[in-house]
Amino acid sequence: MEVQDLLGRPLRDLRVSVTDRCNFRCAYCMPREVFGPGFKFLPHSEVLTFEEIVGVVRAAVALGARKVRLTGGEPLLRRGLPDLVRMVAAVEGVEDLAMTTNGALLERYAEALAEAGLQRITVSLDSVDPEVFRAMNGVDVELDQVLRGLEAASRSSLAPVKLNAVIRRGVNDAGILALAEFAREGGYVLRFIEYMDVGESHGWRLEEVVPAKEVVEIISERWRLEPVSPSYGGEVASRFRYRDGGGEVGVITSVTAPFCGACTRLRLSAEGRVHTCLFSRGGVDLRPILRSEAGPGAVEAALRSLWSVRQDRYSEERTQQGGRARGPKVEMSYLGG
Ligand code: SAM
Ligand code: SF4
Ligand code: SF4
Numbered sequence: 001m002e003v004q005d006l007l008g009r010p011l012r013d014l015r016v017s018v019t020d021r022c023n024f025r026c027a028y029c030m031p032r033e034v035f036g037p038g039f040k041f042l043p044h045s046e047v048l049t050f051e052e053i054v055g056v057v058r059a060a061v062a063l064g065a066r067k068v069r070l071t072g073g074e075p076l077l078r079r080g081l082p083d084l085v086r087m088v089a090a091v092e093g094v095e096d097l098a099m100t101t102n103g104a105l106l107e108r109y110a111e112a113l114a115e116a117g118l119q120r121i122t123v124s125l126d127s128v129d130p131e132v133f134r135a136m137n138g139v140d141v142e143l144d145q146v147l148r149g150l151e152a153a154s155r156s157s158l159a160p161v162k163l164n165a166v167i168r169r170g171v172n173d174a175g176i177l178a179l180a181e182f183a184r185e186g187g188y189v190l191r192f193i194e195y196m197d198v199g200e201s202h203g204w205r206l207e208e209v210v211p212a213k214e215v216v217e218i219i220s221e222r223w224r225l226e227p228v229s230p231s232y233g234g235e236v237a238s239r240f241r242y243r244d245g246g247g248e249v250g251v252i253t254s255v256t257a258p259f260c261g262a263c264t265r266l267r268l269s270a271e272g273r274v275h276t277c278l279f280s281r282g283g284v285d286l287r288p289i290l291r292s293e294a295g296p297g298a299v300e301a302a303l304r305s306l307w308s309v310r311q312d313r314y315s316e317e318r319t320q321q322g323g324r325a326r327g328p329k330v331e332m333s334y335l336g337g
Contacts, residue, residue, distance in 0.1 A: 002064035003303075005276070005310035011303075012067060012264035014060040016053055017336035018084065019073040020270045024102050025138030026126075028166060028195060028204075030333045032138050048272045050084045052290045054091060056268050059300040061093035063307065065266065069098045070118075071336030073270065076105040082116040089117030100124065100164070100336070104141050106149025114156035121153050122162040122191075127172045128182045136172060150186070163190045167210040176210075176218050184223075184246040191237050194255040197318070198278055198332040212251035216240065219249060236262070258315030266307065267335050274303065275335060277312035283330070 004010055021041050025032045048056075057068055068088055075081060089097050098120040099113065106123065113121070125146060127133045133143040153161045163183055167173050176192070183190035192215045197204035219225060224243035231239075236259050237250035253259070267275045272287035284306050289298050 001062075003307045005307055007261070007311055007313070009261070009264055009310070011060065011064045011266055011307050013069065013266070014057060014065045014067070015069045015071055015265060015267045015336055016057070016088075017072055017268065017270045017334065018053070018070055018075045018078040018081065019047065020334050021077050022072060022074040022102070022333055023077060023104055023139065024074065024141065026136060026166075027138060028168060029198075030138075030331070035333070042271050046271045046287075048268075048270065048287065048290070050080070050087055052272065052287075053084065053268070054087050055290055055296060055299055056272075056274070056286060056303075057088055057091050057094065058296060059303050060266060061091060062300050063303055066093065067096040067098070068094050069100060071100045073333050073336070074102055074104070075099055076101050076109055082109065082112040085113055085116040085118045096120070098122065101149075102137070103146040103149040104137075106146070107152045110149065110152035110156050110158060114153075114158050118158060120162065121158045122164055123150055123153070124164045124166070125150075125179070126165050126167075127175045128178050129172075129175050132172050132175060150188070154186070154188075159187075161188050163188045164193055165190065166193045166195050167215065168195050169208045169210050171208075173210050176215055177222055180219050180222075180249060183249065184242065187247065189248060189250070191250040191252055193252045196254050196278075196332075198335075206255075209255050211256045212238065212253040213256065215251055225249070254315055255319075258313075258319055260313035260316045263312070266303070269330075269334055269336075274306060275330065276306060276310040277314050278332075278335060279314035280312070280330060280335075 002010060022030055025035060088094060097118055099118055100122045103123040126136050130143045134140050150161055165179050167176065180190060192212060194212055195209045223246060225240040226243055228239040228241050228248060237252050239248055239250040241248045272290060273283035273285050275283040286299060286302060289302055
């Protein structure tokens with residue numbers, strides 16, 4: 001039976017972090033100074049198996065979830081990922097199966113993922129300037145490598161590919177128009193995401209956030225835009241159509257105009273903790289239940305009791321308090337965005 005939280009929000013989406021490791025070190029997510037050679041990632045034994053992940057997917061679906069998104073860390077680092085895609089796609093009630101990736105390994109995996117039943121893919125691409133891109137990923141990966149991944153995905157049933165760009169003032173804001181142009185020409189659906197104060201490791205400052213409104217102004221000075229009405233309830237992006245037929249572009253106003261009232265997402269970490277908010281502190285550990293004799297009903301019961309007392313609205317509270325609100329919070333690379 002479906003479940004609602006204390007603010008009347010249903011459970012609709014499950015985000016699954018399949019690994020806490022990443023082959024990038026984006027400063028806004030996994031800064032090198034913190035996630036250096038000595039950083040202790042989860043040992044293999046503590047990461048959920050594919051069967052355990054599917055157990056959580058089934059429970060979430062029984063409570064009303066319809067969309068599943070695989071994320072990380074970098075999901076394509078998880079060995080055998082197409083097998084997990086196949087297993088999740090086979091769960092009855094999963095209507096939409098997507099993934100968010102940095103794209104570095106996408107050229108190798110795009111076809112296998114599509115063939116396994118992945119329906120949609122979002123590639124994070126913060127700049128189409130080779131120098132800026134290399135600096136932002138923190139490990140000198142070349143832009144071309146990701147562009148080849150994008151092309152491979154575009155040739156598969158995963159097209160049209162979505163792009164996510166996080167804009168930081170003074171870092172990549174000069175490239176907003178170039179990104180928009182790249183997406184228009186390649187037929188990609190681009191979303192600009194406001195830089196958020198997730199986690200504790202990157203020294204977030206409100207001054208570095210480029211408000212979505214400013215991004216829209218910059219783009220509309222070059223191309224005429226018109227708003228598009230939301231395609232489904234709970235859609236987090238504000239969308240705009242290019243009047244000249246060049247597709248659409250969106251902005252995600254997580255900082256300047258939060259949308260907690262429509263937040264229907266549950267997040268599962270790689271080690272099996274579930275969090276009802278991106279800015280969550282503790283989460284609830286499902287692994288002991290998953291590794292016990294308790295059976296699938298126990299996972300569903302745990303999720304039901306967690307969701308039914310949920311009242312998270314961190315971003316709205318942060319806005320009301322004019323900047324940074326409470327801490328400490330878990331890292332984005334751990335929860336998967
Ligand atoms: N590694 C994959 C990737 O980068 O696409 C998946 C995981 S990553 C944590 C998911 C998304 O979170 C990415 O699109 C990334 O840009 C975004 N993200 C990470 N840190 C962020 C921050 N501080 N503010 C806004 N978005 C952030
Ligand atoms: Fe890795 Fe994605 Fe975080 Fe960048 S945003 S460090 S690619 S998990
Ligand atoms: Fe959802 Fe928490 Fe983000 Fe609000 S702050 S939209 S409750 S994840």
